[in-house]
Amino acid sequence: MKCPRTESNLKQIKVGGIAVDISQACGGVFFDNHELAHFDEQHEKRGTVLIDHLAQFSPPALDYSKRINCPKCTDIVMARQFYSPKHQIEIDICPGCGGIWFDYGELAKLRGLFPHQSDREQAGKDFEKNMLEDPMYQAYFTQIEQKQSLAKKLNRFSQFINTRIF
Template identity: 50%
Template sequence: MYCPRTKTPLKKVNVGRVSVYVSEACGGVLLENQTLKNFECPSDKRGKALANHLSQFHNEVADLTQRVSCPVCSDTVMLRRFYSPLHAVEIDECPGCGAIWLDTGELEKLQSLMLSEKDRAILRHELMKEHERIEVKGLPHKHDNWHRRSDKVDALFDLASYITNGW
């Protein structure tokens, strides 16, 4: 496989039993489908190790807006999309195989946006408290008592059947 930016060979590196493909020419990294979640947390050992490894190859890429082809599916152009909800980091993703290409510095940007488990728990608690269920009671409607009406109708039919059977 070759780097989509520099067309140099990618080097396979195992980080905590997860294989990634690093471009030593530009500092980019290719992650197979669903493996980015293993590296996005900055406090995780894998995330730190990969970020440290990539930092030694940090080079500026001339044009990040240029579309690149997937190193795995060479005939497929990768989609450029935002990874984070804050729209701060754009990544390249293959629509065919799901591989993700991170250019130099993008992993560090992703890691800086991720919250720790403790921060997530605090945020979750605050959001739940802020969005508690609210019960809204309106004015009574004229048809709210229909169930009582059916009881009266049933009583009327009972009276009618008593009168007709009784005679």
């Protein structure tokens, strides 16, 4: 596999028995689907070992806003999205295989934001609460409810008309 940022070969290494692909050219790391769960919390030794290993690489000047292709599914452009409601870490996720690419330093930043699963869950709850209290979202949800109500009325009317005609 090739590094999506530098096109150099990725090196597969085992960390705590789990194989991950790293870029020695830019310090990025590719996790296959569901592998991140073994590295993302501060108490997980694998993550600490991986971050220490990646820290030895110096990233070149790169355009991180550029969309990249998945190292595994080379014809698929990865989706760029925020990892959390805090909007502090933007990662690349493959819609095909579910793999995740972390650029240099992003994994360490993630582990600092959410040291434990409970921190991630609380951030999600806080985001949901703030969203539900936001007047803009309340107006949006009101519009949706009004459209659903209208659709139900039209459906009942249509059923009434159809039963009366035949």
